[in-house]
Amino acid sequence: MMLWATNPAARDAKLAHKALKTKGDRAVWVLIEVACASTPDHLIAVRKAYCAAYSSSLEEDPLILTDAIVPQFLVRLVTSFRYSGEFVDDEVARAEAAELHKAVVAGKEPLHEDVVRIISTRSKPQLKATFERYKQEHGKAIEEVLEERRSSDQFAAVLKTAVWCLASPEKHFAEVIRSSIVGFGTDESSLTRAIVSRAEVDMKKVKEEYRAMYRKTVTHDVSDDTSGYYKDILLTLVGPE
Numbered sequence: 332m333m334l335w336a337t338n339p340a341a342r343d344a345k346l347a348h349k350a351l352k353t354k355g356d357r358a359v360w361v362l363i364e365v366a367c368a369s370t371p372d373h374l375i376a377v378r379k380a381y382c383a384a385y386s387s388s389l390e391e392d393p394l395i396l397t398d399a400i401v402p403q404f405l406v407r408l409v410t411s412f413r414y415s416g417e418f419v420d421d422e423v424a425r426a427e428a429a430e431l432h433k434a435v436v437a438g439k440e441p442l443h444e445d446v447v448r449i450i451s452t453r454s455k456p457q458l459k460a461t462f463e464r465y466k467q468e469h470g471k472a473i474e475e476v477l478e479e480r481r482s483s484d485q486f487a488a489v490l491k492t493a494v495w496c497l498a499s500p501e502k503h504f505a506e507v508i509r510s511s512i513v514g515f516g517t518d519e520s521s522l523t524r525a526i527v528s529r530a531e532v533d534m535k536k537v538k539e540e541y542r543a544m545y546r547k548t549v550t551h552d553v554s555d556d557t558s559g560y561y562k563d564i565l566l567t568l569v570g571p572e
Contacts, residue, residue, distance in 0.1 A: 332564060334527045340376035343369070344384055346524060347377065347409075351392060357521055359405070359489055360507065364528070366408035367496035368503070371415050378409070404489065407451035414454040421464075424457065428464040435476055435487075436469075450493055459498050501536035504529050505544055508537070512556040522553075522565070530568040538572060548572045 334342055343365045350361035365377055381389040390410045427449050434443040453461070466472045477491035495503040504525045511522035529537050541549050550572050553565050 340380045343377045344380035362405050363492050363496050367493050368500040371413050411451050417456050419456050419460045424460040424464045427461045501540040504537045505541040512552050517556050526565050526568050
């Protein structure tokens with residue numbers, strides 16, 4: 332309830348600060364969510380709230396340089412201010428799909444300046460066009476290629492999360508919810524964050540994607556894995572299936 336009642340920009344600033352003090356993939360998820368699943372104006376608001384609360388800019392916080400995975404990429408993401416219009420350049424999409432394929436598949440390391448530049452600067456409509464062109468040209472979605480490499484390539488896992496948050500955030504948050512409740516125990520921090528942060532954004536899409544990916548509903552799995560007032564609040568935010 333405290334997260335739900337907090338101003339969204341201040342809430343994301345707090346979540347980012349907590350993540351920077353925590354090691355691991357899920358901490359990096361938070362930073363990528365804030366940078367990539369937000370509008371450009373919201374990201375600016377988060378950075379302002381971060382400065383006000385912690386007397387340091389998000390990108391200059393020493394923690395982002397010491398504890399975070401792939402700091403260069405994360406800094407570029409959190410400092411990005413993307414074009415928010417709908418204009419798409421098809422020639423740019425074609426050229427950058429080829430650049431991504433060359434860097435990700437054809438022998439180069441994914442942590443390549445072209446990859447960082449494209450993912451951290453292009454508008455979301457432009458990136459969606461680029462990813463679609465990638466799939467058309469190479470017969471496989473870029474996130475599928477990255478998923479195959481994520482177990483052995485740390486940056487591939489981070490890049491796949493960024494791609495989903497930019498182009499299909501509902502897929503990422505469906506995965507966050509699922510990973511929070513499968514196995515022994517519940518990752519209440521991740522589960523709460525995912526549901527609270529998307530409740531008024533795209534929860535309908537998250538629920539649809541969750542059903543498509545896992546053949547179950549968010550409501551069913553949250554009900555099975557939580558209890559009491561905590562369950563009641565989560566299900567209220569999730570809404571009817």
